[in-house]
Amino acid sequence: MMKIWSMQQAETAAAGQKKKKVTAAQLRVQKDLSELSLGSTMRTHFPNPDDILNFTLTIEPDEGFYKGGTFNFNFSINQNFPHDPPKVKCTQKIYHPNIDMEGNVCLNILREDWKPVLNLNAVIVGLQFLFLEPNASDPLNKEAAEVLKSNRETFKRNVRTSMAGGHFLGENFHRVLK
Amino acid sequence: MARARWAYLDRVLNRTGPFTDPDWVPGEAPLESLLRAKILVIGAGGLGCEILKNLALSGFTDIHVIDMDTIDVSNLNRQFLFRQADVGKPKAEVAARFVEKRVRGVRITPHCCKIQDMDEDYYMKFSMVICGLDSIEARRWINATLVGMVDADDPDSLKPLVDGGTEGFKGQARVVLPTMTSCIECQLDMHAPRAAVPLCTLATIPRQPQHCIEWAQIIAWEEERKDDVLDTDDPEHVSWLYSKALERANEFNIPGVTYSMTQGVVKNIIPAIASTNAIIAASCCNEAFKICTSSNPFLGTPESTNYMMFSGDDSIYTYTFEHLKKDDCPVCGNLARPLEVNPEITLREFIESLAERPEAQLKKPTLRSEAKSLYYQSPPQLEEQTRPNLDKKLSELVSNGEEVAVSDPAFQIDFKFKLVFKS
Numbered sequence: 001m002m003k004i005w006s007m008q009q010a011e012t013a014a015a016g017q018k019k020k021k022v023t024a025a026q027l028r029v030q031k032d033l034s035e036l037s038l039g040s041t042m043r044t045h046f047p048n049p050d051d052i053l054n055f056t057l058t059i060e061p062d063e064g065f066y067k068g069g070t071f072n073f074n075f076s077i078n079q080n081f082p083h084d085p086p087k088v089k090c091t092q093k094i095y096h097p098n099i100d101m102e103g104n105v106c107l108n109i110l111r112e113d114w115k116p117v118l119n120l121n122a123v124i125v126g127l128q129f130l131f132l133e134p135n136a137s138d139p140l141n142k143e144a145a146e147v148l149k150s151n152r153e154t155f156k157r158n159v160r161t162s163m164a165g166g167h168f169l170g171e172n173f174h175r176v177l178k
Numbered sequence: 179m180a181r182a183r184w185a186y187l188d189r190v191l192n193r194t195g196p197f198t199d200p201d202w203v204p205g206e207a208p209l210e211s212l213l214r215a216k217i218l219v220i221g222a223g224g225l226g227c228e229i230l231k232n233l234a235l236s237g238f239t240d241i242h243v244i245d246m247d248t249i250d251v252s253n254l255n256r257q258f259l260f261r262q263a264d265v266g267k268p269k270a271e272v273a274a275r276f277v278e279k280r281v282r283g284v285r286i287t288p289h290c291c292k293i294q295d296m297d298e299d300y301y302m303k304f305s306m307v308i309c310g311l312d313s314i315e316a317r318r319w320i321n322a323t324l325v326g327m328v329d330a331d332d333p334d335s336l337k338p339l340v341d342g343g344t345e346g347f348k349g350q351a352r353v354v355l356p357t358m359t360s361c362i363e364c365q366l367d368m369h370a371p372r373a374a375v376p377l378c379t380l381a382t383i384p385r386q387p388q389h390c391i392e393w394a395q396i397i398a399w400e401e402e403r404k405d406d407v408l409d410t411d412d413p414e415h416v417s418w419l420y421s422k423a424l425e426r427a428n429e430f431n432i433p434g435v436t437y438s439m440t441q442g443v444v445k446n447i448i449p450a451i452a453s454t455n456a457i458i459a460a461s462c463c464n465e466a467f468k469i470c471t472s473s474n475p476f477l478g479t480p481e482s483t484n485y486m487m488f489s490g491d492d493s494i495y496t497y498t499f500e501h502l503k504k505d506d507c508p509v510c511g512n513l514a515r516p517l518e519v520n521p522e523i524t525l526r527e528f529i530e531s532l533a534e535r536p537e538a539q540l541k542k543p544t545l546r547s548e549a550k551s552l553y554y555q556s557p558p559q560l561e562e563q564t565r566p567n568l569d570k571k572l573s574e575l576v577s578n579g580e581e582v583a584v585s586d587p588a589f590q591i592d593f594k595f596k597l598v599f600k601s
Contacts, residue, residue, distance in 0.1 A: 020548035021326055022583040024318060024363055027508040027592055031585045034544045036557050049563035050551050080315045083366055102400045104377060112374040116367055138378040 025081040029053060032120040042124065053077040056091070057124060061131040065159045066096075069176040073105075073127060075120075085114035086123060092174035095162035097134045097145035101171060105130070106140040143169060187237050190473050197474050208471035212237050215305040215470045219243045220293055220320060222269040224450050225310025225342050227259045228459030230273055233308075234281040236467050242304070244289045244296070245270040256452035293320055298327055301337065306469065308340045308462055314369055317341060318509075321354065321362035325510045328357045338469050338478065342462040344454045345370070347490035351461035352501070353469070353478025356510065360484060360501045363509035368485075368501070372446065387427055387434035391443040394422035410445045419444060454490060461486060506590045514581050514594035521573035521599040525552060528572055532584065540586045540593075547582050550575060572597065 029052050038044070045056045057073045071094065076087045088110055090103035098106040107126045109118055139145030148155040161168060165175030181188060191208045202208075217238055219229050222245035233241055247269050249260045259276040260269070270288035278286050289296070293316055301307070301323060311317055321339065329335040339354040341362065350368075354361050379385070380393040399408055399419065409415050420440040427435045441447070461477075468476035477498070478484045486498045505511055519528060532540050545552045552567055552575055554560040567575060576582060578599040585592045 021322065021514075021581050022546060022548050022594070024322060024508045026546065026548070027583050027585070030544060030546060030554075030583065031508075031592065033554060033560065034542075034556050034585050034587050038557055044557045044559050046551075046560055046563060049554075049560060050549060052546070052551055052554075052560070080318070083314050083369060083371075098378070100381065100397070102397070104381075104397065104400070106376065106378040106381070108376060110377075112376050114371065114374075138376060140378050140381045142382050 023079060025077065025079045026052065028082050029077055029120070035119065036121055036124070038124070042128065053081075057127070059128055059131060061128070064132045065134065065156055066131040066163070068178065069094075069131075069163045070178060071131065071176060074103075082116040082118070085110050085118075086120065088123065088127070092176055093171065094176060095141070095144055095159055095173055096130070097136050097139045097141050097148050098130050100140040104140060106138050108138075184237055191471060195474065199472065199475070202472055204473075208473055212467075212471050213239055216240045216303060217242070217466065218301070218304040218307045219310065220307065220316070221245055221310040221312075222259075222273040222288075223247065223253070223310065223312065224256050224452070224455045225344065225459050225462075226269070227257045227273055228455050229308055229310050229342070229463060230259070230277050230286065231281075232459055232463035233466065234277045234284040234286075236463055238466075238470075239284050241284065242287045242289065243270045243274055244291065244293055245273075246290060246292045256450060256455060298323065301327060302335065304337060306338045306340065306466060308342070308466055310342050310459065310462070312343075314366075317343075317362050318366075321356075322509045324354075325356040325361055326514070328513070340462045340466050340469075340478075342458040344450065344458050345448050347451055347454055349454045349458040349488045350486060351458050351465065351477070351488075352485040353465055353476065354484070355478055355480065357513060358480050359478060360503040361507060361510045364504040364507045365485070365501050384426065384430055384432060387423070387432055387436075387439060388443050390427040390430070390432060390435055391419065391423040391440050393426055394419040394440075395444050398422045398426075408444075410441075416441055416444060451490070454488070457488060457490075461488075506592075508592060512591050512593055514596045516598050517595040518598050518600050519572060521578070522571055524569055524571055525575060526568040529553065529568075540584065541588050543584050543586050545582050545584045547576050547580050552576075552582065573599070 033052060041060050041062050043058050045058065046052065047054065053076070055075050057075060059071045059073070061067050061069065072091045074089050074091055078084055088105055090099050090105060093101055105127070107130060109122060109126055134148060136145040136148040144155070144158070147158060158168070162173035163176050166173055192204050194202065194204055215238060217233060217240065219226060219233070219241060222230065222243050226243065226245060230241065230243060245268070248266055249264050249269055249272060251265050254260055254262065259273045264272045268288070268290040270290050274286035274288040278284060307320065307324065309317060309320065324337050324339055327335050327337065336356060339356065340351070341354065342351050343349060352365070375389060375392060380389050381397060384390050384393060395408070420435070420437050423435050423440055427433070465477045468474045475482070477486060483498045483500045485501045486496060489495045503510065529543055532543055542555045544555045551560070551564050553564045576597055579596060581594055581596050583592055583594050
């Protein structure tokens with residue numbers, strides 16, 4: 001039985017204990033980072049290494065439509081992680097059926113299918129997969145998806161033009177080739 | 179004090195019942211506990227109003243309440259301690275004054291601030307904390323704080339946490355005895371995720387008026403007003419989203435977008451049900467009363483049930499069960515152990531000593547304090563950035579008494595150490 005306050009209710013003076021503790025979100029991200037497997041096509045950058053909740057991920061696909069490009073994604077994780085998913089945005093304007101001109105990414109586990117058991121590795125693998133297999137049935141960039149569906153050769157050409165920093169569909173794309 | 183008014187309460191306190199503990203002595207002692215208990219209520223909203231009223235009518239006399247919000251006109255249908263004239267005033271203050279006026283002898287101290295503004299010394303003053311919150315983040319914060327405060331040598335440092343929550347017709351009441359039973363962080367997966375619609379549906383084939391509103395919020399706002407921070411309490415912002423959503427709905431022939439629906443979607447409002455709040459608050463206060471007086475077995479007793487869920491969606495259903503503590507819980511799984519260190523050794527030497535400690539035997543430790551990434555083994559770029567720390571002295575990296583968290587891929591759980599400098 002709990003007899004906690006059958007004892008004296010003395011004002012407990014615990015002096016000098018106002019040290020901040022590592023937060024649950026930080027701990028979880030730390031664990032996720034220690035289990036990350038990036039392979040040769042991806043790398044991270046931490047603008048402030050003390051802040052592990054904000055970083056960029058660079059993907060350089062070595063096969064598929066987007067081979068040879070360098071793509072950057074901003075990861076921003078809040079204190080409610082892993083209840084909330086990480087916020088991920090592409091920082092460049094690119095031509096991709098699942099990424100819009102603002103850099104929003106349509107990846108199910110970033111939104112409707114996120115669960116706290118998923119980790120950063122799952123998100124990163126998902127992003128990598130988007131470059132290997134762009135998905136025309138869940139479009140954010142409808143025009144690009146239409147082209148991918150109707151004519152893969154045209155799509156391939158469009159991707160190359162956009163990656164070289166080309167201008168079409170009224171948009172100036174970022175040059176992402178080395 | 180005239181006890182006549184409490185006759186119904188004294189019937190529970192002055193005699194044993196079929197479920198009371200054989201060691202329990204009715205009479206003065208439990209009454210004394212009740213009168214002496216200092217209770218903290220977090221939140222003075224839908225649940226908070228009910229909780230404050232219930233506690234006062236259950237004989238508690240010393241209550242504090244924290245709430246950072248002010249009263250909105252839309253609160254008045256269920257937050258019954260507030261009146262039209264109170265709109266705009268701080269919830270904590272109005273609620274405290276109202277209950278004090280109606281129930282003689284109760285003292286309620288209001289605080290209009292965030293729970294994060296208070297320190298451990300403040301929370302240490304209470305016998306128990308009762309939460310009526312709508313935010314998971316705030317629950318996690320108070321939970322981590324209460325778990326961190328537990329000192330094995332001081333039974334007073336263990337503050338039971340009673341947590342109520344409602345969402346529409348569903349709700350839950352649970353009790354956490356920090357470090358002894360499953361905590362809020364252990365139970366994180368019990369919170370229903372926010373139902374989300376795929377981004378591509380919003381962008382290409384909206385089917386419902388809500389899709390158009392979310393599109394306005396996520397896509398149109400970013401495209402056209404990127405530099406303004408969206409404030410869902412700003413009527414101009416909500417009006418803008420409403421007109422954008424309406425335009426889009428017309429384009430796709432979707433009827434039903436209204437201003438109040440826009441408000442509901444962007445603020446993620448789930449209609450609050452007064453009766454659900456009343457049921458959950460009653461359960462929370464009933465548990466608080468039992469914990470305080472020991473008059474009957476209470477929810478949260480170690481190795482018994484600690485979680486009561488309620489659903490009024492389809493007739494009425496409740497289920498009470500034991501949610502087990504998680505060994506790998508980042509908050510209560512492994513508590514910070516004090517570790518004496520020489521502040522003059524380098525971080526590298528400290529890490530090597532961790533590898534030798536029999537209880538740790540870490541192979542590839544990664545470690546940080548709240549403010550600093552001390553050393554990360556992975557990913558490679560972060561390893562490179564934190565490598566210079568290895569040759570720094572501990573005293574340059576952490577302060578005396580600071581907590582460091584150590585992870586290692588070889589272990590499911592994290593280790594936490596409070597570094598105490600040897601003088």
